[in-house]
Amino acid sequence: MSNNVENATLYDGVCMPHLLIEGLNRYDDRPCLFMGDDHILSYRDMRETTSRLMQALASLGLGKGTRAAIISGNRPEVLSNTAAMSISGFIGTPLHPMGSLDDHIYVLQDAEIEVLIFDPQLFGEHVAKLKERVPTIKHFLAFGPTDVGTDYLALAETFDPKPLVAADITPDDLGSINYTGGTTGKPKGVMSTHRGTAYMAMIQAAEWEFPEDLRMLMATPLSHAAAAFFVPVLQKGGAFYVLPGFTPDLFFDWVEKYCITATMLVPVMLYVLLDSPRADTADMSSMESIFYGASPMSPARLQQGLEKWGQIFYQFFGQSEAPMVLTNLSRKDHDLSKPERLASCGRPAPWVHLALLDDNNEPVAEGEPGEICVRSPLVMKGYKGLPEQTAEAFAGGWLHTGDIGRFDEEGFLYIVDRKKDMIVTGGFNVFPREVEDVLSGHEAVAQVAVVGVPDERWGESVKAVVVLKPGVDGTDDVRQSLIDTVKQAKGSVQAPKSVDFVTSIPLTPVGKPDKKALKAQYWGNASRGVQ
Structure with a gap:
């Protein structure tokens, strides 16, 4: 029996926290994060900041299994916090910087978030509203001075750097919950394990063609896409170059x-x-x-x-x-x-x-x-x-x-x-049901169907096909009102780029909107139904 206990972890693989520690420990003075000529962080800087942030989190009683969300612009602390959360065994959930208040409330509640980490300069007012609406969040940690919660960075500066040590996690433990839309109209929380993210890093190392001298320019949110590139860049001894916009x-x-x-x-x-x-x-x-x-x-x-x-x-x-x-x-x-x-x-x-x-x-x-x-x-x-x-x-x-x-x-x-109706526009996922639910509540709308149509710039763009209520004219003012309604409720990404007024929407034999027939009107003889 004791031998079985001893062998329980014998075949466990390396997880993302271990990869981050190994990568951050590889170098000292080599540049790791570049955000302008006057803001360059070395591997030692990143390692020590990560340690301080980990100790700040631990001082609040936070550790393995803590559910934390983050919303921030691109700033150096985002990557250090990503490492600190992972190494501490947190379950992380990024909030989309362009998401609406209602969307964020839903995600925070559904993911059972205990800690919200945020950029007070860009999202201070937004987080103040979230604090009122989501009372179950216990800690609000800001990258700087704030009236909403705790100055996370000031707290971290009270600690001296220590060697990085990973929490006692297993490959099957959750590492993140990321939200993606669905046919129910509500986002779904995708539960990813430490095994999955480590396996992704392994395939990247084996297959992806990274330059040996790696200077990686990031123009996308660090809280999202950069996390997937963190370990490969560290393993190559490379540096992130983060555009201010x-x-x-x-x-x-x-x-x-x-x-x-x-x-x-x-x-x-x-x-x-x-x-x-x-x-x-x-x-x-x-x-x-x-x-x-x-x-x-x-x-x-x-x-x-x-x-x-x-x-x-x-x-x-x-x-x-x-x-x-x-x-x-x-x-x-x-x-x-x-x-x-x-x-x-x-x-x-x-x-x-x-x-x-x-x-x-x-x-x-x-x-x-x-x-x-x-x-x-x-x-x-x-x-x-x-x-x-x-x-x-x-x-x-x-x-x-x-x-x-x-x-x-x-x-x-x-x-x-x-197979499903998801629209991908400019790299963002839009789920028609969510947009349809907003538009169907508009006083001018009798029926609505939302589809993706070809767009040379965005790949696909969101089009609303609308049957108006009797007596309502399809004016430009009505069209703009529909677009603005979605923009206010869901954000600019989900807002239709165009609205067509029609007398009827094609239906399937069982009475559902026939999205395939509707899309065919816009895609014509295209060889595929996505761009």
Whole structure:
């Protein structure tokens, strides 16, 4: 019996907290985080700040299993806090910086958040409202002086740095709960384990084409995308270069000035860069890898980028339920002599079981489309508090992604449509039901259906198709009122970019809005139903 107890952890793998400690301990004076010429943090600085933040959290009685959310702009403390939370065994939940108050309230309550960490300069007023509405939150920790809670940084400065030691976690312990929308109209909490995030880092190390001399330019929120790049950058002894904002001039200026070798962008950012006059004049010779994902890339725009800057593009594909590394399209596979391949999301990672299944969970015939399904340590533990939706997602012993794909004869995967109605616009997920629920409450609306339509800039944009109530005219004022209503309730990302007024919405035989027929009116003869 004692031998079994001793061997209980014998085969446990390394988890994300261990990888972070090992990475932060590798170097001392080498630059780790760059946020401008006057703000450079070394590996030692990051390590010591992480230790101080960990001790500050522990002094409040917070540790393994604490559920914490974060909302912040890009500032150096965000990465140190990410490490401090992970190493302390927290269960983290990022709040979308562009999300609405109601959305944040729902997430904070559903995830049972005890601690909210925030940027007081950008979100002080917002957090004050959250404090009134979510009384179950016990601690409000600010990156600086605040009237809402505790100055987290001042508290951390009262401690001296100590060696980093990971909490007593297991690979099956939860590391995060990230929220993604669903057909119920409410976001679902994706419960990810320490095993999953470590496995993702392993596949990144094995498959992703990171430059040896890694200067990683980040233009996306550090509280979201940067976390996925934290360990690979540390393992390479690289440094994060964090833009104060995203404009083409800023991007190209930093690439030229600091000889940036890699970056991660969503397609809409690439479109903005390609449309800038600087795209033809900027010196991009230092750039070795542009990682892109989060939404499908327009093959035509990708071809334009390849013609300008060469084979420096690397695509990744995944979803919250199994993140980022399901398939990879390598730099060499971005081949202008095979333009049809630019519509692919690459080959499945050899570390993942990926199959195309029919509605009976059987493999489809070769060359035929089927739902992309996955088995892997990457796969989430389940949806928080949603056993039925979890069982549906795991039907037949596979994670069902909801995406329909097909393989070509060389094993490259193409996403041809989405099984569900999710819209991906500019790298953000929009769920039509949520927008429809807001619009259906408007005094002018009799019926509404929301679909994604082709958009050269955003990949897809949100379109509302509306049947007005009798006696209501479809004026520009009404159209703008509908857009503003959604913007106020859900945020600008979810707000329709266009509104069409129609006399009727096509229905299925059972009386549901026929989204497929509706989309066909806008997608026409396009070879696929996503951009």
